[in-house]
Structure formats: structure tokens, C-alpha cells
Amino acid sequence: MHAIGKIINKIKSLSIKHIVLAGTVKRTGVTKLLLDLKGAKLLTMIMKAGLNDDSILRTVIAFLESEGFAIIPPEKLATSIIVQSGLLTKTKPDPAAFADIKKGTEILKAVANFDVGQALVIQNGLVLGVEAAEGTDELIKRCGLIQQKDEEMCILIKICKPNQDKRIDLPCVGPETIKNLYRYNFKGVALEASSALILNKEETLAEADRLGIFIYGIS
Template sequence: MTVAPAVPDAIVAPRHPGEPLGIVAGGGDLPRLVAAQARLHGWEPRILAVGDGIGAAWLPDDAWPMAWGRLGNAFAHLKDRGVQRLVLCGTVSVRPDFRAILPSLKTLAMLPQIFRVIRGGDDNLLRAAARAFEQRGFELVAVQEILPELLMLPGAVGGALPSVADRAALRRGFEAAGVLGALDVGQAVVASKDRVIALEGIEGTREMLQRVADLRRRGRIGPTERCVLVKGVKPGQDLRFDLPSIGVATIEEAAEAGLVGIGLSAGHALVIGIDDVMAAARAKGIFLWGWTRSCAEEGSA
């Protein structure tokens, strides 16, 4: 089943032209895409750069680089700029060590709450961060409510189709990803039809794929064993943030690891730069598959 890209009708519009939209922006291309699209729809982006987003080029938008020691100042900064609604997006690859920094007075007052927030897995952290914003009167907007066209569609995207064996690998991978996600460990799994090859931990998808590439070089994965990457939402995940995503770099890393395809939760995963991703996938001979329950049933037929 091949599905042409389409844009779901889910865009959140500003309440008035020029309404400020806060963007708590980590690294990667996603925050810039959100800012550009929000401006097209009449928002005025107000960017708070955190973690990997500090030092990025944000023109034409201004960005306030928020060092972790000034986290407590973020709420007042956004309110002073008229922000009521905001988006959390982008990568933060390293968690802050608040015991080793000099916090501002406002951050110091928040340290008990901050220490509760940074415990546990990523989903626990993001839920707690969302509550911290909501308790102060902010409303969170999901990335897909600004950029619904990034959502992965069901079935094949880009033309290539998985074989029966590949669909069995996808099914095994998504079953493992469900267990992994329920433990709030990670979202990504590499699997073949016969076994699970690798599970994502705190290292992230890129380093997991590097590990798979090394396993293949050392002969732990057979030369004819067809493996796939799957990235799925966690059971009960808050869909306003941290959706599984891929970009061109993911295609390149999957190819380096010898994978034949990538499966994503249809309607709940993001493809960043769909045209470039499809071109890269075709060049590398990698299929892209949007996974749904009906796809699973179709694959077992």
C-alpha cells in the first residue's frame, strides 16, 4: 500500500495576528521548522534556546539562550514577552548537573522541583517539565499542531515496499518497542524476523545504530539477515512532545548499519524533511513504512 503525502487538518492558529508563540528549543532542525511555519500562520515566535539549541543560528528570530543555571528565570522571561502558548521541541542530549552549576536565585528556589523533574526516564522528565509550565499558566501546543505535514502516514512512503519477512521484522520490532516504551527506556528497536538485535537506551538512536553497524562488521549479524529500525510512541505517551522522529541523518545511519527499512508509528511519528528523507531512502535502498494495527494484520496475512 503506497500513500501519497497529505496534510492533516490540525493546525493551531493564533488567537490574534502576531500572538507570541513560545518555542523551548533544543538542537536539530525541528525548532527552526516550527518557528518558520508558525510565522507563516501568523504567530510571532519567541525562542528560548536550551541545551543543544544554545549557539544555533535563529535568524530572523531572536532567541534567548537559557543556561541551565537560569532555568528559574524562563517563566518570567516568557511571560514578559506575552507568551501564553508554547511548544517544546528539539534535542537535549545531555542532562544538566545542577549540583555542579551556580544557579540564579529563581533557579535556586526551584531546585527541589528541578531534582524531582530530572529523575527517571525521558517521558517522566518531559511530563514533569510540562506540569511546571502548566502550573504557571502556560498552555502547551504539540509540534504536529503547528506542522501536521511532518506526521508519518500509514503504509509505504516513497515507493519501496517491505517483503513478508521485513513485515515480520517490523512486527517483532514494534512488539519489543512497546515493552521498551512501557519501561520509559527508549523508543527505538532494531530487529530481524527472527530476533531483536538492539534496544535503544539513554545513548539514543544514533549510537544504537552505530552499535548495530559494529555488530554487523564483527559478524554477529549475518550478511543476509534483513534488519529494520522501528521507532514507536511509548504506551500512554503524552503526544505533545518527544514524538519519535527521523531525518536524512537517520537514513544514512541506518544504511551504515546495513538495515533494509524503517518503520514508524503512523500518525504519531515525525519525518523531518520528507522530500529529502524519501530521496535518501531511495538512494540507499531503504523502505519507509508507517505502522498501524491494520498494517500488522495485512503483514501477517
């Protein structure tokens, strides 16, 4: 673990002026942070702005911009990773899956207004869980363990939060997400088209096809 000031200085020493952020954000306790002067500045900004996810992310962006960096959305550099509308895999959602996607998306949009999470798991019309501080992988595990074994298989749904800064923390999936879906007996994943990312796209789609998991872009 390095102090924030040392990280910033190292990046600047490499003449890096643009930063792209994508993937999982792991939470840690404040007591585990190494707070030099810049770290203390960032922590103060966070405490003033609030400790909900959106406030923290907006504050981190503001901090990096105050250090002279420009934050670039991942899709500006790799447009191919943006989720397109419709079916992206060989495996197709059946009518029951489409019904769950429709209902789950409506519920998740309502929940997302409260800055709770970007993901939800639904099974046969029943919401099994909403993403909280644990992240998507733990949500998949938690819901996979409580799903009804004789019902339709679970579906993961991921969308952007309303008014979210889309330069950072876009909902995304990758090969490990697909492996976890298969491990916990999920049918597939539905992602908000044009507002979600598929990391390592070719590998992710190939893994989904190999395991019989659908990936669907919600329009």
C-alpha cells in the same frame, strides 16, 4: 549555556505564549546545569517526580505551564509531518522485513511499558538493541556494528510509550536519521502511524528514496 530563569525571561520578553517541542533531547549532568532560582525550582520538581524519562518530561511540561506557557503538539501546527499508515517511500519492505517489523513492534511495546526507550533494532528475528540513554543515532551505530553481515539487513522501529504525553517527545526521524541508517547498512525504518513525526518531511523522504531506505507507517 544560560540559566533557566534567563531563558524563561527572554521568551516572555518576546511575548511568546505557546511552545512547541520536537526533535532530539540531549542529556546532561546535573552538575553542568546553571541553577538560578527558577532552575532550582525545576530541579526540585524533577527530583520529587522521579528521574525516568516520562517523569522528567511531564515535570518539564508542568514547569513551563506554571510559567504561563501553553505546550502545543507539533502536529497541531504541521499536520503533514505526522506519519501515515503504510509505505511512504519508493523502496518497499520485503516479506522478511514485514516479519521483523511485526515481531519487533510486539517486543518494543512490551519493553516500552518499563519506560526504557522508544526504539529497537531487529535483524532476521533477533533483537540487536533497545534504545537507552544514548538516543536513536547511537543505537543505530551500536547495532550496525554488531549486526550479522550475511543475514537480512537491520530495521529500526520507533513507537510511542504507553500513556506517554503526546505533546512532547514523540518518536521522530529526519534526514540525518536516514543517512545514519544507510551508513550502518540498515534496510529501513518503521514508525508508529499517527503517533510519530517525520521532521523536514520532503527532504527526509527524498533522502530515503535516494539511498534505497524504506519508511513504513505501522498501523
